[in-house]
Amino acid sequence: xxxxxxxxxxxxxxxxxxxxxxxxxxxxxxxxxxxxxxxxxxxxxxxxxxxxxxxxxxxxxxxxxxxxxxxxxxxxxxxxxxxxxxxxxxxxxxxxxxxxxxxxxxxxxxxxxxxxxxxxxxxxxxxxxxxxxxxxxxxxxxxxxx
Numbered sequence: 325x326x327x328x329x330x331x332x333x334x335x336x337x338x339x340x341x342x343x344x345x346x347x348x349x350x351x352x353x354x355x356x357x358x359x360x361x362x363x364x365x366x367x368x369x370x371x372x373x374x375x376x377x378x379x380x381x382x383x384x385x386x387x388x389x390x391x392x393x394x395x396x397x398x399x400x401x402x403x404x405x406x407x408x409x410x411x412x413x414x415x416x417x418x419x420x421x422x423x424x425x426x427x428x429x430x431x432x433x434x435x436x437x438x439x440x441x442x443x444x445x446x447x448x449x450x451x452x453x454x455x456x457x458x459x460x461x462x463x464x465x466x467x468x469x470x
Contacts, residue, residue, distance in 0.1 A: 332375035339384035386410035405441035
């Protein structure tokens with residue numbers, strides 16, 4: 325199976341929306357249409373937010389979104405891997421790994437100092453992959469929504 329990864333473009337909108345909705349369903353999140361449209365604009369057009377699709381036989385089967393930002397502990401920017409999703413029928417075939425490794429290469433080429441992400445504490449399947457590709461930082465995330 326040949327996996328091609330490339331930046332999201334306007335021609336990918338329909339496929340991306342289908343995958344994005346499945347991703348939101350997994351996390352039991354409902355977003356208004358204007359937020360979904362705004363997310364698409366960010367991942368397909370922004371300088372600091374980027375989206376990449378994984379394609380098998382010209383079909384989008386996964387995506388990754390990253391946010392590039394400065395930080396207080398380094399002189400260079402870092403890369404937050406905000407979203408990662410692979411269609412259920414394509415999981416355990418190396419696509420998630422390919423997406424993360426693609427982001428690693430992208431971040432190194434751009435001179436970012438790290439790639440980091442969080443995952444749900446109960447997403448054990450994803451953690452099996454992440455434990456092979458990165459170190460658990462031991463960070464506990466706290467959040468206050470407004």
